Amino acid sequence: MTLIKHELKCGRTTLLIWTAVISFMLSICILIYPEMDTQMGDISSMFAEMGSFSAAFGMDKLNFGEFMGFFGVECGNILGLGGAFFAALSGILILSKEEKEHTAEFLLTHPVSRRSVVFQKLASVMLQIVILNVITAAVTIISIHMIGEDFESRLLFLLFLAYFILQIEIASVCFGMSAFLSHGGPGIGLGIAALLYFLNIIANLSDNAEFLKYITPFGYTESADIISGKSLNTEYLAVGLVFTAIGIGAGIYRYCKKDILS
Amino acid sequence: MDAIKTSSLTKYYGKALGITDMNLTVKQGDFFGFIGPNGAGKSTTIRTLLGLISPTGGSAQILGTDITGQKEELLSRVGYMPSEASFYRNMRVRDIIKFSAGLRRKDCRKEAERLCGRLELDTGKRIRELSLGNRKKVSIVCALQHKPELYILDEPTSGLDPLMQREFYTILKERNLDGATIFVSSHILSEIQHYCKHAAVIRKGRLLASDSTENLGHTDTKRVRLRGVCMPPKLPHIKDIRTDEDSVSFLYGGNPNELLKALSSLKLTDIAILEPDLEEIFMHYYTEEEP
Numbered sequence: 001m002t003l004i005k006h007e008l009k010c011g012r013t014t015l016l017i018w019t020a021v022i023s024f025m026l027s028i029c030i031l032i033y034p035e036m037d038t039q040m041g042d043i044s045s046m047f048a049e050m051g052s053f054s055a056a057f058g059m060d061k062l063n064f065g066e067f068m069g070f071f072g073v074e075c076g077n078i079l080g081l082g083g084a085f086f087a088a089l090s091g092i093l094i095l096s097k098e099e100k101e102h103t104a105e106f107l108l109t110h111p112v113s114r115r116s117v118v119f120q121k122l123a124s125v126m127l128q129i130v131i132l133n134v135i136t137a138a139v140t141i142i143s144i145h146m147i148g149e150d151f152e153s154r155l156l157f158l159l160f161l162a163y164f165i166l167q168i169e170i171a172s173v174c175f176g177m178s179a180f181l182s183h184g185g186p187g188i189g190l191g192i193a194a195l196l197y198f199l200n201i202i203a204n205l206s207d208n209a210e211f212l213k214y215i216t217p218f219g220y221t222e223s224a225d226i227i228s229g230k231s232l233n234t235e236y237l238a239v240g241l242v243f244t245a246i247g248i249g250a251g252i253y254r255y256c257k258k259d260i261l262s
Numbered sequence: 263m264d265a266i267k268t269s270s271l272t273k274y275y276g277k278a279l280g281i282t283d284m285n286l287t288v289k290q291g292d293f294f295g296f297i298g299p300n301g302a303g304k305s306t307t308i309r310t311l312l313g314l315i316s317p318t319g320g321s322a323q324i325l326g327t328d329i330t331g332q333k334e335e336l337l338s339r340v341g342y343m344p345s346e347a348s349f350y351r352n353m354r355v356r357d358i359i360k361f362s363a364g365l366r367r368k369d370c371r372k373e374a375e376r377l378c379g380r381l382e383l384d385t386g387k388r389i390r391e392l393s394l395g396n397r398k399k400v401s402i403v404c405a406l407q408h409k410p411e412l413y414i415l416d417e418p419t420s421g422l423d424p425l426m427q428r429e430f431y432t433i434l435k436e437r438n439l440d441g442a443t444i445f446v447s448s449h450i451l452s453e454i455q456h457y458c459k460h461a462a463v464i465r466k467g468r469l470l471a472s473d474s475t476e477n478l479g480h481t482d483t484k485r486v487r488l489r490g491v492c493m494p495p496k497l498p499h500i501k502d503i504r505t506d507e508d509s510v511s512f513l514y515g516g517n518p519n520e521l522l523k524a525l526s527s528l529k530l531t532d533i534a535i536l537e538p539d540l541e542e543i544f545m546h547y548y549t550e551e552e553p
Binding site: 002003006010101102103104105106107108109110111112113257259260261262 | 275309312313314315316333334335336337338340342344345346348349350351352353361362364365366367404
């Protein structure tokens with residue numbers, strides 16, 4: 001618990017900034033919806049007819065004129081990308097920063113097993129993701145109430161759940177990589193998150209690339225599929241959970257065995 | 263029981279040698295010095311003992327427990343001070359000390375306060391605001407506040423001013439008198455000679471000698487100082503020649519009769535044949551060719 005508390009304390013500013021930015025962006029998007037709604041007219045059908053561009057962002061399957069359709073596309077991108085970047089950064093730095101900042105020697109010469117260090121650090125990353133999602137979900141619900149829109153709570157829950165699982169998966173994969181790095185790697189983390197996002201766009205553009213949805217967690221966070229199907233794609237989700245397990249397993253195995261160099 | 267015992271301990275970094283065939287024994291209650299130049303393998307030995315790196319071969323025990331066994335139990339009985347005092351830069355000194363005690367699941371507030379007082383450490387400052395010397399003091403408090411049975415200190419006094427060095431060694435002596443074992447690596451040979459009961463010399467990853475500091479200082483090699491000449495006699499086994507305007511000094515490790523015979527033919531105004539200090543012996547070990 002000491003290490004979890006320590007990690008939460010060390011990461012509180014970063015968590016606060018990311019949570020504030022994502023919540024603010026989500027809130028702004030929701031608050032401007034009534035104004036956009038009145039000006040929408042045929043924009044919705046125009047968006048739906050933009051061919052590959054619409055498909056890339058799932059706008060061909062969503063009604064932009066309805067609140068959940070708008071929320072799925074706009075807010076999905078904010079929460080999806082913002083959350084993914086935060087999760088990737090948190091995961092990739094959590095183990096490697098100790099070696100980069102030469103604090104691993106201090107930490108690991110205390111009577112705490114490496115396994116315990118790894119689990120406590122992983123728990124702190126997961127807790128931060130939980131905190132970010134709880135706050136952003138609360139801000140979202142408050143904002144929706146403020147504009148007086150009706151929403152399907154089940155759909156909203158499924159969207160947030162999908163993004164939460166996505167963040168857990170990305171954080172876990174980056175956590176695994178973190179154990180192999182000795183000198184930080186925020187660029188690698190952000191790069192992975194961006195790559196996974198664009199893989200999903202490519203998968204949306206071409207039927208031949210649809211297999212990429214098994215690789216990227218953005219496959220099961222596709223708002224259009226969740227809103228139209230009212231459920232998460234369990235196939236993509238299952239593959240995502242396997243990647244999560246591999247990331248965590250690799251991280252634990254590597255960190256418990258590795259030499260900590262000065 | 264031995265506080266530290268290594269048997270053929272070996273560590274390679276890939277193909278590069280860290281330490282090889284290290285057989286080191288430190289008795290419980292000893293004040294033990296570990297001498298070696300940079301890259302000799304001192305830190306590798308210490309880091310292997312503490313489980314930061316895994317040995318390539320051999321074995322080691324600390325306080326009777328194998329280092330590959332119950333590390334947590336073992337580390338709870340050890341206080342370690344690394345050569346580089348690196349901490350979380352944004353944390354305050356008092357939070358680092360509290361965090362260290364928390365990881366040990368011990369309430370060390372009283373002892374920490376006492377140590378901070380003796381070392382004149384400002385606990386309100388952030389780590390990033392501290393000089394190397396003050397970071398070393400934080401490291402000392404973290405290593406000593408839980409009163410362990412064994413202290414492993416890697417180059418502990420670098421960065422400390424002479425007064426603090428003296429205070430630090432005074433604290434260590436007190437702990438040693440209370441029964442704790444002190445294992446200290448240092449470049450400062452006068453420190454080792456002054457405070458340690460036993461010492462070991464390491465070079466290129468190999469243990470060259472391990473004995474009492476008194477015995478290590480006692481050698482057949484003598485320091486010879488001649489006044490009235492500026493060249494040493496032409497003899498084998500002469501090393502470390504230092505010349506001045508009308509004097510010469512050198513280490514002699516050969517037959518004393520041959521030395522006296524050679525000296526009798528010189529016009530000297532003064533002569534001194536002395537036991538070399540540990541520093542000179544240390545240099546002697548390092549300049550010696552490998553077998």
